[in-house]
Amino acid sequence: xxxTQYETHEHDVIIIGAGGAGLRAAVEAAAQGVSVGxxxxxxxxxxxxxxxxxxxxxxxxxxxxxxxxxxxxxxxMRGGKMLNNWRxxxxxxQESPERVLELERWxxxxxxxxxxxxxxxxxxxxxxxxxxxxxxxxxxxMIRTLQYHAIHQTIDVYMECTITRLLKDGERxxxxxxxxxxxxxxxxxxxxxxxxxxxxxxxxxxFCTNSWEGTGDGVTLALDAGAELIDMECYQFHPTGMxxxxxxxxxxxxxxxxxxxxxxxxxxxxxxMFKYIPEFFKAETADTEAEADRWYEDKKxxxxxxxxxxxxxxxxxxxxEVKAGRGSPHGGVFLDIASRRPADYIRKRLPSMCHQFxxxxxxDITKEPMEVGPTAHYMNGGVRVDADTAGTAVPGLFxxxxxxxxxxxxxxxxxxxxxDLVVFGRRAGLYAALYVKNLGGxxxxxxxxxxxxxxxxxxxxxxxxxxxxxxxxxxxxxxxxALVGIIRTxxxxxxAVVRIEQYKQRLQKVGVTGGREYNPxxxxxxxxxxxxxxxxxxxxxxxxxxxxxxxxxxxxxxxxDPKLGAVNVVVRRRQGEMATALEAIPAMPADLKGLFEEKK
Amino acid sequence: xxxxxxxxxxxxxxxxxxQDYRVExxxxxxxxxxxxxxxxxxxxxxxxRWNCKAxxxxxxxxxxxxxxxxMCMTRMxxxxxxxxxxIAPIRTFPLIRDLVTDVSYNYExxxxxxxxxxxxxxxxxxxxxxxxxxxxxxxxxxxIECFLCxxxxxxxxxxxxNKKAFAGPRYFIKIAGLEMHPLDTLNRTPFYRDAAGVGLxxxxxxxxxxxxxxxxxxxxGIIPLKERMAxxxxxxxxxxxxxxxxxxxxx
Ligand SMILES: Cc1cc2nc3c(=O)[nH]c(=O)nc-3n(C[C@H](O)[C@H](O)[C@H](O)COP(=O)(O)OP(=O)(O)OC[C@H]3O[C@@H](n4cnc5c(N)ncnc54)[C@H](O)[C@@H]3O)c2cc1C
Ligand code: SF4
Ligand code: SF4
Ligand code: FES
Numbered sequence: 049x050x051x052t053q054y055e056t057h058e059h060d061v062i063i064i065g066a067g068g069a070g071l072r073a074a075v076e077a078a079a080q081g082v083s084v085g086x087x088x089x090x091x092x093x094x095x096x097x098x099x100x101x102x103x104x105x106x107x108x109x110x111x112x113x114x115x116x117x118x119x120x121x122x123x124x125m126r127g128g129k130m131l132n133n134w135r136x137x138x139x140x141x142q143e144s145p146e147r148v149l150e151l152e153r154w155x156x157x158x159x160x161x162x163x164x165x166x167x168x169x170x171x172x173x174x175x176x177x178x179x180x181x182x183x184x185x186x187x188x189x190m191i192r193t194l195q196y197h198a199i200h201q202t203i204d205v206y207m208e209c210t211i212t213r214l215l216k217d218g219e220r221x222x223x224x225x226x227x228x229x230x231x232x233x234x235x236x237x238x239x240x241x242x243x244x245x246x247x248x249x250x251x252x253x254x255f256c257t258n259s260w261e262g263t264g265d266g267v268t269l270a271l272d273a274g275a276e277l278i279d280m281e282c283y284q285f286h287p288t289g290m291x292x293x294x295x296x297x298x299x300x301x302x303x304x305x306x307x308x309x310x311x312x313x314x315x316x317x318x319x320x321m322f323k324y325i326p327e328f329f330k331a332e333t334a335d336t337e338a339e340a341d342r343w344y345e346d347k348k349x350x351x352x353x354x355x356x357x358x359x360x361x362x363x364x365x366x367x368x369e370v371k372a373g374r375g376s377p378h379g380g381v382f383l384d385i386a387s388r389r390p391a392d393y394i395r396k397r398l399p400s401m402c403h404q405f406x407x408x409x410x411x412d413i414t415k416e417p418m419e420v421g422p423t424a425h426y427m428n429g430g431v432r433v434d435a436d437t438a439g440t441a442v443p444g445l446f447x448x449x450x451x452x453x454x455x456x457x458x459x460x461x462x463x464x465x466x467x468d469l470v471v472f473g474r475r476a477g478l479y480a481a482l483y484v485k486n487l488g489g490x491x492x493x494x495x496x497x498x499x500x501x502x503x504x505x506x507x508x509x510x511x512x513x514x515x516x517x518x519x520x521x522x523x524x525x526x527x528x529x530a531l532v533g534i535i536r537t538x539x540x541x542x543x544a545v546v547r548i549e550q551y552k553q554r555l556q557k558v559g560v561t562g563g564r565e566y567n568p569x570x571x572x573x574x575x576x577x578x579x580x581x582x583x584x585x586x587x588x589x590x591x592x593x594x595x596x597x598x599x600x601x602x603x604x605x606x607x608x609d610p611k612l613g614a615v616n617v618v619v620r621r622r623q624g625e626m627a628t629a630l631e632a633i634p635a636m637p638a639d640l641k642g643l644f645e646e647k648k
Numbered sequence: 649x650x651x652x653x654x655x656x657x658x659x660x661x662x663x664x665x666x667q668d669y670r671v672e673x674x675x676x677x678x679x680x681x682x683x684x685x686x687x688x689x690x691x692x693x694x695x696x697r698w699n700c701k702a703x704x705x706x707x708x709x710x711x712x713x714x715x716x717x718x719m720c721m722t723r724m725x726x727x728x729x730x731x732x733x734x735i736a737p738i739r740t741f742p743l744i745r746d747l748v749t750d751v752s753y754n755y756e757x758x759x760x761x762x763x764x765x766x767x768x769x770x771x772x773x774x775x776x777x778x779x780x781x782x783x784x785x786x787x788x789x790x791x792i793e794c795f796l797c798x799x800x801x802x803x804x805x806x807x808x809x810n811k812k813a814f815a816g817p818r819y820f821i822k823i824a825g826l827e828m829h830p831l832d833t834l835n836r837t838p839f840y841r842d843a844a845g846v847g848l849x850x851x852x853x854x855x856x857x858x859x860x861x862x863x864x865x866x867x868x869g870i871i872p873l874k875e876r877m878a879x880x881x882x883x884x885x886x887x888x889x890x891x892x893x894x895x896x897x898x899x
Contacts, residue, residue: 091697092755093793094705149774155764155829157782157789164776182786188704189789199759207755230744259699293676299702404702407721409676518688562693565660566745569692 054236054498059085059204060484062224062239063477064211064266067095068187068469069449070245071194072147076477077243078201082484085237086198087206087226089261093195096247096259096450097469100187101302101400103169103179104470105463106144110165112176112347117141119175122643124464126328127173127358128428128457129598130613131279134636135435136455136472144467147474148180156193158182170307172356173461175332176347184302184400190466209235211265212574213501214242214273215493220443221273222491225501229571232564234502238491241480243438244270244431244447245473249283249582251521251575253424254529255298257289263575264582266451270431271581271626275440275447277619279429280582281589282458282599285534287362289423291380296408298423301383301401303462305418306355308397309344310385312366313417314374320381321354324365329357360459360598363422367534370421380421386414422534428460428599429453429589432618438476444483448476458598508573514559517573520551524576524583532587537603544587552580584626589617592628649674650729654682656694657736661743666734667691673724680708680719683735683747695746703860706794710747711736716796716858738799754795757815760843761822765834781830788825788869790861791818797855797865803848815844817855821869827876837877846873 061077063070066088074086088095107120120141125132148166152158158180159167168177182189199205211226215236223238246266250258271277288301306312314320322340325333333354334340340353355362366381376382385394391414395402398413405411405418430453431440438446449469456464508514524547531544555576560569595609596602615630650673655666669686680698687694699705701720708719713734727733741749769775797817804810815823823840826832840846849870856865863869 090699090707091751094699094707096699098792099700099702099704152775153766155826157777157786157829160777160779160782164778165774182789185704185790188792192789192791196758196763199755200763230748230750259701259705261699294674295677295681296701400704407703407723408678516688516692518692522688560692566695566748567693568687568695572692 054234056236056238057085057204057206058238059083060239061085061241061243061477061480062087062237063243063245064224064269065095065245065247065449065451066092066205067097067245067247067449068190068194068466069473069476070095070243071191071198072470072473073243073245073448073477073480074203075194075198075201076474077481078203080478080481080485082481084203085206085239086203087209087211087224087237089210089229090208092205092207093191095191096261097187097191097466099257099259099300100190100466101184101300102171102304102307103181103186103463104144104148104190104466105171105174105178105461106148106180106467107141107178108145108148108166108168108180110161111168115176115178118643120144120178121640123174124455124461125457125644127461128459129608130457131282131597131616131633132457133435133454133634134640135634138640139435140455140464140468140471143471147467147470151190151193151470154193154197156189158189169304170344170356171462172303172306172362173358174463175352179307179463181304183396184304184398186466206235210571210574211269212505214269214445215497216273217491217493219274221445223493225498227505230566232567232570234505236493236498238493240484240487240491241444241446243476243480244445244451245449245476246451248427248450249579250424252525252528252579252583252586253533254525255289256424257286257298257300258424263579265575265578266447267427267430267585268578268581270440270442270445270447270451271585271619271621273445274442274621275445276432277429277585278432278453278616279458279589280585280619281593281617282428282597283424283586284359284426284428284460284599285363285422286425287359287366287422288383288420290409291376291419291421292378293409299404299408300423300425301418301420302398303356303359305383305385305398305401308385309389310383311353311355311388312362313382313384314369315376316374319355320369320374321357321362321365324361324368325354325357326361329361333357358459358461360601363534364601366420366422376419378419380419382417383420384417386416391415426450426460426465428456428458436475437479438472439479439483444487446476446480448472458600505574508558508560508570509564511557511559512561515554515557517558517560517569517576520554520558520576521572521579524548524551524579528583532583532590535601535603536590538591541587541591545584545591548580548584548587555580585619588626588628589619592617592630650724652682652724652727652729653732654686655732655734656683656686656746658691658694658746659743660745668732677724678720679712679722679724679733679735682724683719695744695748697748704792706792709738709794709796709799711738716800718794718796718860721860738795740799740805741795751795753811754793754798754816754818757819758822760815761819761826762834762836762839764826764829764832766831767833775831777830784868785825785828787863788821790863791821792861793818794860796858796860800854800858802852802854810845810848813843813845814848815840817849817865817870819844820846820849820873821863821865824869824873827873840873841877846870846877
């Protein structure tokens with residue numbers, strides 16, 4: 049039997065990814081009494097979730113009792129330019145308060161209101177102060193809480209283990225194939241259900257907020273297993289990344305800076321966001337500096353500052369200012385909180401921003417403005433899932449967290465990811481466990497599939513002297529940055545598709561030396577397949593959406609097109625080739641529609 | 649552009665040696681960038697851990713010119729141009745390859761710590777905590793698990809035999825964080841006295857010195873644990889402490 053050649057582990061449910069979504073899924077599946085394996089590429093506790101800063105969105109109403117799930121739902125849909133899956137947005141808004149309280153019961157210590165409840169902060173696109181947070185290190189609090197909760201449940205953790213392929217038994221999934229990073233030895237996981245919680249794909253771009261892990265593995269695994277992708281063209285560029293020094297370009301500057309009073313200025317000292325208020329948000333956005341400043345203290349009688357428009361709007365505005373020659377010395381704009389808030393307040397609210405700028409750029413943000421510019425940040429789209437169960441089109445395959453699409457539509461609001469992770473992570477774990485309980489029987493894995501996986505993974509090692517994997521990675525990132533960035537046009541997108549095709553050819557010739565033990569060259573070579581696959585999916589989907597909406601802006605189609613606002617671009621693999629299709633988004637029931645008709 | 653020589657340990661548990669690489673460094677670069685440049689251009693297989701490149705994940709720990717630190721928070725302007733910079737893996741844990749070590753000791757210690765035992769909620773089913781009462785525990789929650797304090801602590805640095813009954817500074821503050829958590833009701837004194845070995849610490853403060861998060865590991869974490877251990881023969885004192893939560897002890 050082929051499986052005897054490989055180290056093999058068997059579980060009812062395996063969860064690929066140990067960020068917020070994967071950990072929450074594992075905890076829930078374990079609570080259902082099924083056997084759970086949790087797999088991650090890095091050490092436990094190092095996933096992207098650890099880097100999240102600003103907070104987790106939940107309409108708890110601790111600061112503004114007026115807040116409730118309906119307002120949160122409405123903000124999420126409008127932020128997503130109505131492309132969102134309404135049912136996911138509804139579940140998310142309804143369940144996130146309980147998920148936050150649950151984190152508190154598991155030990156999380158969120159910052160407090162004066163009466164001892166969880167404090168909530170302002171963020172872009174949220175009508176009320178809604179983000180539960182811990183200074184600007186909310187993700188760290190969240191992942192540690194989940195991590196320390198999870199290690200006391202019955203969950204087997206497999207760290208520094210990379211999955212390269214999902215295994216199938218007919219239509220359904222039956223396991224996964226991967227390698228230990230330490231030894232390079234192969235490992236097979238047999239499982240009846242699989243939850244993908246692999247996070248995003250920021251590494252496709254040159255300047256991004258993501259770590260080496262963000263190579264789109266989960267999206268690729270799902271696509272190759274027969275699942276569908278949606279909204280891949282709507283990738284989110286965060287408006288405020290560091291721009292200088294070059295070596296730290298792209299590192300995130302949390303939106304919390306603006307939530308806590310920071311404002312964007314151009315080289316002439318103008319608060320330029322007032323010039324970029326789109327029609328869609330006019331009614332709810334302040335049009336004078338005085339009103340915007342009053343809003344921080346009094347939300348009932350003032351409208352929100354345009355500095356906190358949704359991210360797509362702010363990123364485009366910064367882009368335009370820089371293009372018009374009103375940028376900062378290093379090609380960004382200024383973000384100023386120093387002149388607007390006392391130093392003590394800044395240090396208390398934004399300690400890690402203070403630290404990051406001091407250590408990496410020699411800038412004291414309590415005294416001087418920061419220089420910021422857009423950076424590739426978050427996959428708004430992803431694997432298409434059923435709203436209630438997080439199930440994909442492939443039986444037994446579930447997806448949650450950043451890897452899944454639908455909740456955020458064309459643009460995610462800040463804070464809505466951490467809540468997404470726990471709301472849908474829990475659901476994915478639950479429904480994967482229930483699926484297993486209904487399924488019964490055992491799974492078999494096919495020896496031929498394993499052999500193919502092993503051959504494919506070993507190929508780069510058998511071509512010493514082949515192409516340098518880092519060179520292809522760098523070229524791809526440059527191509528994506530230049531041709532599939534914030535502002536796109538047909539000809540450039542076509543050129544990108546052509547180049548990606550060439551990189552795919554070159555990938556066949558990639559070679560590495562140095563053996564199988566903890567060899568980053570080999571790992572990079574293997575990650576390239578996913579990186580190229582998701583890059584291609586973004587470029588192809590972007591060609592199909594001939595309009596501008598949310599994270600997707602077309603220079604040649606600068607306006608939104610209501611017809612395209614009613615469809616998702618769906619990506620599938622058909623006979624090995626990537627195919628796209630426009631498909632209607634699910635229609636919203638009348639009672640929810642009503643929320644968008646009432647005034648303001 | 650200044651050119652540096654980085655002397656990087658290359659090898660596995662079976663053996664290895666330092667190897668020199670000449671690398672150019674651009675303005676604003678950190679040591680991790682330089683290591684990545686070596687990896688991308690001269691030694692594709694150079695093993696190094698990293699994730700965030702912003703001092704938030706605690707993956708890139710190494711011993712730089714003998715001092716344990718995060719490579720991503722080590723600016724190159726700290727060094728003289730043409731200086732040779734030595735980068736070695738953190739010493740206290742078994743080597744896997746190059747700069748990567750087997751840190752599973754830490755994960756095992758983490759698992760042994762008795763978790764939070766919640767007190768009953770308020771009548772509305774939720775909890776109240778005052779900011780003053782959580783300040784101290786929040787300080788400990790800043791830990792990014794870089795294990796620099798673990799590698800520098802002399803109790804285990806050259807004493808494999810102590811590892812069995814010594815959790816190390818990272819886990820002392822983890823325990824202290826639970827002990828000072830306003831909602832917790834569990835007494836962990838026997839645990840940290842016996843299994844975690846707080847007694848072996850003789851307050852050299854080396855851990856505090858290397859902590860990139862500037863957590864006052866010894867003053868705010870270990871010393872209070874030692875004090876509690878001393879008076880907690882008396883259950884009333886213990887209860888009072890629990891009641892007071894994380895509020896700073898009066899001087
Ligand atoms: C700097 C930064 C700041 C942010 N701030 C906020 C914020 O304030 N609020 C907010 O809501 N959101 C924020 N976000 C977004 C949010 O943090 C992420 O979207 C979210 O953490 C993703 O969580 P996840 O569980 O889906 O995946 P991740 O946390 O990315 O985890 C992915 C996991 O999958 C594993 N994995 C991936 N591929 C494989 C494979 N092939 N085999 C095995 N394992 C694999 C990885 O090892 C990892 O464990 C921020 C993001 C960044 C980068
Ligand atoms: S103070 Fe204690 S724990 Fe810290 S390094 Fe010294 S002996 Fe180790
Ligand atoms: S306490 Fe400080 S040095 Fe120790 S692991 Fe945590 S962050 Fe690192
Ligand atoms: S890479 Fe995250 S701390 Fe250095």
